[in-house]
Amino acid sequence: MKLFDKTQMYYFLSETLKYLGIEANSTSKTEKVISGIGAMLGILLCQLVTLQYFDSNESLLLIASMGATATLIYALPHGALSQPWSVFGGHFTSAIIGILSYQYIPESLIASSVAVGGAVLVMYFLRCLHPPGGATALFCTQGGDTVHALGFNFLIEPLLQNVIILIGVAVLFNGLFSWRRYPAHLNFRHVKSQSPSVLSHEDLSAALLQSDSFVDVSTEELAIIFDRAMTHANTNNTYKKLPLKQACFYSNGALGEGWNIREIINISNSTVTYKVVFGKDKGVIDECSQRNFRKWARFEVEYVQGSWIKTI
Structure with missing residues (x-):
């Protein structure tokens, strides 16, 4: 009964994290520091300019809007919402x-509401959706005399x-780093395809269209991510008998809800005792034959930088 309660707790926590949208962050410490430095430089210059026109209190909303833009273009330089047309068109149409x-x-309350709602609508149609634009629209109605x-x-x-x-x-700063060009x-x-695939760029575009919801990723970036994943999948993709080792982790290689990670706790002559550390039934401890475990494990x-990857 205690094991059941513990399993239920793990499952509840896992589902809660998913509903909250808390995902593993695979970016390196260097990337995080670079993003912070870029945002600091950009917003510092913006404040120096803005304070030439407004006092510190009047400028708060506009600076907040620019701060949100800085977060996007320096922390997510390849995001669809961070690109120049989104930044330029988003702020200007909203203003x-x-x-x-x-x-x-x-009526001030109605004016500000119409401004933000109208900004979102127009940005969508002009393909320049940029969340900080909503704050710019609000600033134009609530910024003061x-x-x-x-x-x-x-x-x-x-x-x-x-x-x-x-x-x-953003162009100059991100250009200093080959993987962050903006x-x-x-x-x-500059990225060339490295692996053949039955999926095409057009297939990825169709998949994005079918979601009928804005996804902050371009088809170019999605295609590159998929291509790199295929290349990684084909690396050392051998079909030798998988060695089973105690205190090591194994994956079934599935996608979505079917994905599962297990840690081998103990190995005997014929059985394997394992613990589910990620995926459905997280926290469950069970055992099976070595043969069945190998059938399950791919x-x-x-665990590297917040993500599970194949051991090479």
Whole structure:
């Protein structure tokens, strides 16, 4: 009964993490530090420019919007929401809608709501969806007298300057690192396919369309990820008898909910005692014959930087 309760607890925690959207982060410490430094440089320059037009209190909403943009283009330089057209078009269309909302809707609460909702709608249709744009639209309605007095001049001073700074610094800063080149196409166009596949670029595009929901990944990036996965799958893809070792981890190589990772706790002459450490029935301890375990296991794996990968 205790084992059942413990298993249920593991399953509940696993499902809770999935519903919260907490996923393994496979980026290296170096990548995290680089992202932080880039965002720091970009937002520092934006603040210096913005404070030429507004005082520190008036600039808060706009700086917050630019901070969100900096997070995207320096931490996710290849994300679909981080690309130059999304940044430029997202902020400018949102600002225009925000200014019009303030000028033609006297009720502040309604004006700000229409501004944000309209910004999201127009950004979708213009293919420049950029979440910080919603904050820019809100700033145009709630930014105060100085912002309202600027009217459409706000598009140039300081919005255009901020956007140019963030994009320009992103191009220069990310360009220092071959794997982070920005815009993303500068990175993708140098990557060549390494493995044949029954799936095509068009198949991946069709899959994204069928989801009917915006996914922050381009078909180019998805194709590269898939190609690298295929290359890795074909590396050392032998069919020798899989050696079973105590305290080592094994995967069934499945996708989605069927994926399972087991740790061998003990090996006897004919049986294997294992613990499910990831996937369905996480926390369960069970045993089976060595023959059945080998039928289930496709390869040995190890935990590296937050992800399970094949042991080479």
